[in-house]
Amino acid sequence: MTHANALASRRSTKYWLLKGLTYLILALLTLLPFVWMLSASLKLNKDVFTFPIDWIPDQPRWANYSEIWTTIPLGLFIANTAKLSVIVTCLQLLTSSFGAYAFAKLHFKGRKVLFTTYVSTIAVPWQAYMVPQFIMMRSFHLNNTHLAIICLQAFSAFGVFMMRQFYLSIPDELCEAARIDGMSQYGIWARIMLPLSKPALSTLTIFTFVATWNDFLGPMIYLTETRLKTIQIGLRMFITQYSTEYGLIMAASVVALIPVLIIFLSLQKYFVQGIATAGLKG
Amino acid sequence: MASVTQVQARRTSSHRKRKLLDQLIAYSFIAPNFIGFAVFTLVPLVFALALSFMNWDGANSISFAGLDNFRRLFRDKVFIKALINTLVYTAATVPLTLVASLALALLLNSRIFARNFFRTVSFFPYVASLVAVAAVWNMLFSPSMGPVNMLLSKVFKVSAEDLPRWAADKDWAMTTVVMFSIWKYMGYYMVIFLAGLQNTNPELYEAAALDGANPQQKFWHVTLPQLRPTTFFVLMMLIITSFKVYDIIYNITQGGPGNATMVLVYYIYNTAFVSWDLGYASAISMVLFLLVLGITLLQFRGERHFDDI
Structure with missing residues (x-):
């Protein structure tokens, strides 16, 4: 009996140690690159690669953080990205929840065909039709405009699909009762469906916002003029032009990370829920 | 009347x-x-x-090409290289990310100290801007002065000529890209696995404990079978995203050195927006489309299978 207990406790100590060690490795693996980035962003170029690594520089060079705003139009890039992300997210929420209401609660001719078309295009990779899409946008004179990115991102089939799935879970009786009370379909959408679908709307908001904020290939194809660039391709341009300004590159990268991290940390719950339930976006 | x-x-x-x-x-x-x-x-x-059945440079007149663009695919060494690289990237990334994210989920599903902190932290690489973290990665893995190689040479005493040159070496470039991809995306799939674990039946664990099953046996015979639909879903998602990879490649290796990390989407981009060979670029796009379509059909069949159970 005591022998068995000793064995069990020895195994649990070993188990505990192993687990602790795994955690340590995990935390180091995921966090160290970020810590290194922060530390390098406060150094002179010549000190970035000293070894052993000087994690906390003796004289942090805060000037890196003031210089980046004048070396590249970082403020403009951030403003462009924020503008695009906000507009795309608003349009996406509006058109998706609007369309989804019809698919979930209204009866009309061609509903099945239309919905099948929507769902089957979710599976088609955007990369497979980005070339003709660009040609078409160019013929509308939309290349090198922010409108191109907005048109590209604002009408996703995925958004409609996700909102529809959520609306299906809202009982039809609720809408019928409102109909009998004389409410119009638009009124039902605005005053019943929208307030009830807050969780789904939050999920869609975060997904769209982060996807637009971090999008790379779209802005790279459409926005070639510096004044229009988003933070992603602006940062990329900076890295290519000033490849040896290590301290500045790291400072700019830290700045580029912060907005999305704030959004993520404040809406984390919805983010995780979204991936877990409906968040099946590739 | x-x-x-x-x-x-x-x-x-x-x-x-x-x-x-x-x-x-x-x-x-x-x-x-x-x-x-x-x-x-x-x-x-x-x-x-x-x-994809036309020849066009986007400026001059368009002409009908029939199947020429598709025939060209078989003779184009860069295309074949891009196709193989895409498949190699997929074959390496998918199983490794799957195992890493499942392990991470199992670890963060158990009762441990600061669990939520760790969950948040492991999600950071996914939400972080790819350009920014790729810049850090490139510096960390810089062949001549990066901390990774410094560690290998100063601490592990790897001789200078044996040090991997990472993204700059055609034999190591793909490995570098794959490592980055796993690091960046495992947190995302971990969340899906965590959701799957939440839906497992606790009674089965109690039954297994009564039968005297050890943790390994519980994992193989109770957890894993219950996670089968989740695992299948993650697998399909991973394959599809791997087929479409572009931004990671662009920010780590630019397809190089040589064409060592040239992948399909990168080649579509270059053919269309650098060479302005729009018809041919569309033919390559069709190959990508068919690859993704194949996996999607497989996914539909698989999901029907799991619904039947």
């Missing part, structure tokens, strides 16, 4: 009007999204298929 039929006729006509109005209201809900969707997605999709 006459007035009764008139009233009836008026009624049916007003009923018809009512129905028509309902239909119109329904269409008005769909229209804003559908118009945008049709113009910016459906039209280009059809256009893409048509374009």
